[in-house]
Amino acid sequence: MAETATTNKNLVSTIHDTLAEEMRNDDRIVVLGEDVGARGGVFRVTMGFLDEFGEDRVIDTPLDENLIAGVAIGMAMDGLLPVAEMQFADFIFPGFNQIVQEAARIRYRSNNDFNCPVLFRTPYGGGVHGALYHSQSIEALFAHVPGLKVVAPSTPEDAKGMLITAIQDEDPVLFLEHKKCYRLIKGDVPDERYNIEFGKAKVRREGSDVTVVSYGLMHHFCVEAADRLSKDGIEAEVIDLRSIYPLDMGTILESVGKTNKVMIVYEDNKFLGVGAEVAAQIAENALFELDGPIVRIGGPHVPAMPFAPTLEHWFLPDVDRLEQEMRKLAEY
Amino acid sequence: MAETATTNKNLVSTIHDTLAEEMRNDDRIVVLGEDVGARGGVFRVTMGFLDEFGEDRVIDTPLDENLIAGVAIGMAMDGLLPVAEMQFADFIFPGFNQIVQEAARIRYRSNNDFNCPVLFRTPYGGGVHGALYHSQSIEALFAHVPGLKVVAPSTPEDAKGMLITAIQDEDPVLFLEHKKCYRLIKGDVPDERYNIEFGKAKVRREGSDVTVVSYGLMHHFCVEAADRLSKDGIEAEVIDLRSIYPLDMGTILESVGKTNKVMIVYEDNKFLGVGAEVAAQIAENALFELDGPIVRIGGPHVPAMPFAPTLEHWFLPDVDRLEQEMRKLAEY
Amino acid sequence: MAKGKDLHTDLGLKEEDLLGMYRYMLLARYCDERQWALNRMGKAPFVVPVSGHEAAQVGSAWAFEKGKDVFCPYYRDMALVLVAGFTPKDIFLGLFGKKDDPSSGGRQMPAHWGSKERNIITGSSPIATQVLHAAGIAYSKKYKKADAVVGTWFGEGGTSEGDWHGAMNFAGIHKLPMVFFCENNQYAISVHESKQVAGSVHGRAQGYGFPGHLGDGNDILESYRLAKEAVDRARAGEGPSLIELRTYRHYSHTSDDDDRTYRSKEEVEEWKQKDPIPRFETYLRSVDLIDDAKIEAMREETKAEVTEGAKAAEEAEFPDPGTAADHVYGDLEVV
Amino acid sequence: MAKGKDLHTDLGLKEEDLLGMYRYMLLARYCDERQWALNRMGKAPFVVPVSGHEAAQVGSAWAFEKGKDVFCPYYRDMALVLVAGFTPKDIFLGLFGKKDDPSSGGRQMPAHWGSKERNIITGSSPIATQVLHAAGIAYSKKYKKADAVVGTWFGEGGTSEGDWHGAMNFAGIHKLPMVFFCENNQYAISVHESKQVAGSVHGRAQGYGFPGHLGDGNDILESYRLAKEAVDRARAGEGPSLIELRTYRHYSHTSDDDDRTYRSKEEVEEWKQKDPIPRFETYLRSVDLIDDAKIEAMREETKAEVTEGAKAAEEAEFPDPGTAADHVYGDLEVV
Numbered sequence A, B: 001m002a003e004t005a006t007t008n009k010n011l012v013s014t015i016h017d018t019l020a021e022e023m024r025n026d027d028r029i030v031v032l033g034e035d036v037g038a039r040g041g042v043f044r045v046t047m048g049f050l051d052e053f054g055e056d057r058v059i060d061t062p063l064d065e066n067l068i069a070g071v072a073i074g075m076a077m078d079g080l081l082p083v084a085e086m087q088f089a090d091f092i093f094p095g096f097n098q099i100v101q102e103a104a105r106i107r108y109r110s111n112n113d114f115n116c117p118v119l120f121r122t123p124y125g126g127g128v129h130g131a132l133y134h135s136q137s138i139e140a141l142f143a144h145v146p147g148l149k150v151v152a153p154s155t156p157e158d159a160k161g162m163l164i165t166a167i168q169d170e171d172p173v174l175f176l177e178h179k180k181c182y183r184l185i186k187g188d189v190p191d192e193r194y195n196i197e198f199g200k201a202k203v204r205r206e207g208s209d210v211t212v213v214s215y216g217l218m219h220h221f222c223v224e225a226a227d228r229l230s231k232d233g234i235e236a237e238v239i240d241l242r243s244i245y246p247l248d249m250g251t252i253l254e255s256v257g258k259t260n261k262v263m264i265v266y267e268d269n270k271f272l273g274v275g276a277e278v279a280a281q282i283a284e285n286a287l288f289e290l291d292g293p294i295v296r297i298g299g300p301h302v303p304a305m306p307f308a309p310t311l312e313h314w315f316l317p318d319v320d321r322l323e324q325e326m327r328k329l330a331e332y
Numbered sequence C, D: 001m002a003k004g005k006d007l008h009t010d011l012g013l014k015e016e017d018l019l020g021m022y023r024y025m026l027l028a029r030y031c032d033e034r035q036w037a038l039n040r041m042g043k044a045p046f047v048v049p050v051s052g053h054e055a056a057q058v059g060s061a062w063a064f065e066k067g068k069d070v071f072c073p074y075y076r077d078m079a080l081v082l083v084a085g086f087t088p089k090d091i092f093l094g095l096f097g098k099k100d101d102p103s104s105g106g107r108q109m110p111a112h113w114g115s116k117e118r119n120i121i122t123g124s125s126p127i128a129t130q131v132l133h134a135a136g137i138a139y140s141k142k143y144k145k146a147d148a149v150v151g152t153w154f155g156e157g158g159t160s161e162g163d164w165h166g167a168m169n170f171a172g173i174h175k176l177p178m179v180f181f182c183e184n185n186q187y188a189i190s191v192h193e194s195k196q197v198a199g200s201v202h203g204r205a206q207g208y209g210f211p212g213h214l215g216d217g218n219d220i221l222e223s224y225r226l227a228k229e230a231v232d233r234a235r236a237g238e239g240p241s242l243i244e245l246r247t248y249r250h251y252s253h254t255s256d257d258d259d260r261t262y263r264s265k266e267e268v269e270e271w272k273q274k275d276p277i278p279r280f281e282t283y284l285r286s287v288d289l290i291d292d293a294k295i296e297a298m299r300e301e302t303k304a305e306v307t308e309g310a311k312a313a314e315e316a317e318f319p320d321p322g323t324a325a326d327h328v329y330g331d332l333e334v335v
């Protein structure tokens, strides 16, 4: 893409701009959720949408996530392309039944007669003083459910290409946006329209000593830790999963074949988090290529991040800790 | 327990009898759910309860699982010991928010000021022509959530001791009862009252060639497959997890240290199912003890079991398939 | 034949409507009897009976325009989906879980209706989820300025779920072109209405800012009348309505249930006396549309259609297990 | 001082009640002003304002008996929890997330109230979940034949969740000793009531078989009167009531919000004119309970209490990170 014009933006502006552009091109797209209208979303993702697209397409719903999910499913079955915003990932659970029992199963249960192209977008993740109910990671709960796709782009460039893919997808997609990355992560975003296919992980940093698999905010921390280690001659290969389901084990296994060591980092609770599946698939398929134990760094088994700064800091892995753990594994 | 008087019963009668006996001894215990009254529950777990304990303690609720969970939580915070029945595990999801956001977090979020001793019981699992919505396994979704305990006894003896423990537990417990085991699985149940501690797996069959970890219906299939293999001189050590969280990795790792091979069998969807966590913890802690890849046998990535007999058979692992897989691993 | 001041003429129903309605009631009743017989023979593991609900379903469905309007039914709506275009053979293909079952190709349990070409939205087991889908579809129809009304049906048990509350609220806020039908048969499996519904179902509509009506669900003309007024109202852009149709199911909840622990013989008997089919026959006789011979002929004809449909379905193929992993996603292979 | 036909005498309120109520309104107002100031100073990352709601909260809370009745509030209920026993210092301990925060020991965001000894049930962020807990507690109280009434408070946005519907239904079916209070401030963050509530909140109670009332939530005596009648009714075993109290919040939803995109200056100004505190002062003057000097004295005294509480809380300790994994379970160690 060397010749392509780009614009430097942060994650949240990229999502805003991409969604607006797609809505300009396709009037089947409607957005619905709490405060998406006059307020433009609590994170400003739909800022200006009400004025530009009108209240038929920018629907402020009642405070009921089950309603949001259920009516979006109905709209999708009638040919619209609803983009349903869950204000915080933590508040998706009243809609859990509609998403996992309905959206996810509509194509399968109707033997391909119906399909359900709803895009569920939601801000997730911690490090923003959000405490127990504004910090959660929810990817594992949904990635376990057949019929759903779950993606979590961590850079503006990926967010644009994956958002376009998600809107066009003919099946339900859960699109996760890390709150802490919204303004923290900036990058050059190609101006042209492009797709990024789901199920392709990205090797964002090459290395031969240890493979580090992560996504979301943790991915950026891992890159930073790897850059630091590089000064000591340790080269980590850092992979951004980008998509949780479908999961690109090919890229991971190839890297593990090269480094023979792997560490998986995620901020969600460790037990049965995404790292469990990644570790299990490595153990099934590449056990004898490993020169060290599989290392998982995940959230402790407490209910998300507490509020007090002392406690929040305790919960979330930071770059120092990741650097230490990577070094330990590389030196194993 | 050689001297103890026992009675031979199936799983569902054991649960019925145990629950009734506990209710006789403690009037803080109330049961609530759909059809638990005059109907005695659709699986007859509360048969006769309405007559014996009266309608204040045996509460037929409206058809709203969120209500069932939410009022049970309120009762529990006020000192009762509610036993909330979700008619089928597949229908627990409208109550997901109350269970994971409320019940699970009440002790933690109140810094130990409140606690929430609700017992959620529910029939789960397939092989009963229940199709997509009467066959599901739900353990992984809840075991991921800190603050919940998730148990799934597979024998009448375990069910009694674990049900008593669950009722007395001062935190929320999800108690999973495999529908297919209800009448299929019989055993001698001690007449006296006893507890079985959570977080203790049971080695139900000893062996030195391969470790087989499972729970629920699959555990019984595994034992049968192992017995068959024994005729060919292959001895599998078969472990019944019994409790999913807390998870007894000690027993598993000890066995793996002996057999050096491990297979994990579960009927839930494989991706991010319980076997993922078990495999990951083995890969973290005992990688170099393994002489073969970790093998997971789990449900395919389709939304639970289809109805037609041809399709249902395709979904659920049977004893033949388990025997083959165990043999293959043993001979690896 | 019909006289000037006939009830049905006032309602805008023609003779062929009445005979059509009567025919669908018979079809549903005979399909039901047949499925129970198949269940007793061990050929149909799971049966959801409709008997008792025929007037409510056929009467309400008759107010909709096929090919244009949309149906979001629940599992008990066999008579309704027959009106919407299912044949008896289709019903039995679903009952047996055969490959050509139009609802799911044998993937779902019987009575989980769905068919895109017939505008019947795919349904599931979790109660009341379809009510929100109906609201979403109604929103979409309004957004597209399509001339279409959405109907959704549910039991009184279904009104307890949050989905129902959400759909009522959303429909009221956006004045959606839809009609909510509650087939209130007084029981949700064993749970009596008095433990299910505080207040009343129809009485709740007002709280959401639109009309609610109570009707006799065993009276097909009353069911039709209330439905027609509500559908017309929705089509005219005046917003949603809620219609509660009181009725009773003649059998247990499903073949897995046994109603004797929670309903008295006398109560069941009393309601069987109010059977909607003889009741409609009385009306049809009173307007000289049928007589004994005509009844006999129509009964024979529909019974034969049912027998034939059941037979053809029984002989049809099961789905190929090689297809079991198809259609989880449109574009990803699984397993 | 008070005259024979005073409104408050009719309501059974004594002079010390009135002065107490007034004092709590002031306390809440000053705590609110203080927390905004701390927010601007960068000392309090997150503020949930109460200003505007004081009459609705203090008036309704006053109808309950402390030590016996139970409170299930929502985040905006600062004035309410003050009445229920929180001190200003407690409020600020929560605001800063300090170790001795009675609600959560600094684990939850500010305004997530809870305290077992004060009968304030622990609350969370997900809207309306507490309404079902209240119903469960009310069931338990009735089961135990305890003399206790349960109150639960929520915004009009909270009525949209399925939890609210379920609780209304369960309360109606079992005639539970509880009162539902809707503090209807016309907005849920930015969403106007017209997009939130089809029909009306108080109008829905009837559909659940119990009374609903609408009151002026800026009028503390009216708020008290409606609450008292409902609490008495509940205590007498006559079942639940729903009270909708119309009011307005003076500030943005929280410190993370900016209300200028969705509320006009004029509208906000208009409602500030209806401020419940001066309004109550007018009444208190009319019955000769206060005068300028008394007002001044009470204002000074409460302001001092707030300043002191804030200062003490600011100086208090943060929780020890070594405790962060405590109390996930009563009997299991995690991590």
Ligand SMILES: Cc1ncc(C[n+]2csc(CCOP(=O)(O)OP(=O)(O)O)c2C)c(N)n1
Residues within 6 Å of the ligand: B034, B063, B065, B087, B091, B094, C076, C125, C126, C127, C154, C155, C156, C157, C158, C159, C183, C185, C187, C188, C189, C253
């Ligand atoms: C969410 C959910 N909970 C429970 C069930 C089990 N269930 C199936 S039908 C039924 C009763 C429904 O009663 P009603 O809505 O009155 O319809 P009816 O069967 O009487 O026509 C119940 C509890 C379910 N299918 N879904």
Ligand SMILES: Cc1ncc(C[n+]2csc(CCOP(=O)(O)OP(=O)(O)O)c2C)c(N)n1
Residues within 6 Å of the ligand: A034, A063, A065, A087, A091, A094, D076, D125, D126, D127, D154, D155, D156, D157, D158, D159, D183, D185, D187, D188, D189, D253
């Ligand atoms: C389940 C859930 N969804 C969304 C939110 C985000 N949220 C917090 S407060 C609020 C508005 C609540 O409005 P209302 O109930 O009217 O109370 P008010 O703030 O006006 O007093 C929203 C949408 C939440 N906390 N929980």
Ligand SMILES: [Mg+2]
Residues within 6 Å of the ligand: C155, C156, C157, C183, C184, C185, C186, C187, C188, C189
């Ligand atoms: Mg019913």
Ligand SMILES: [Mg+2]
Residues within 6 Å of the ligand: D155, D156, D157, D183, D184, D185, D186, D187, D188, D189
């Ligand atoms: Mg409000």
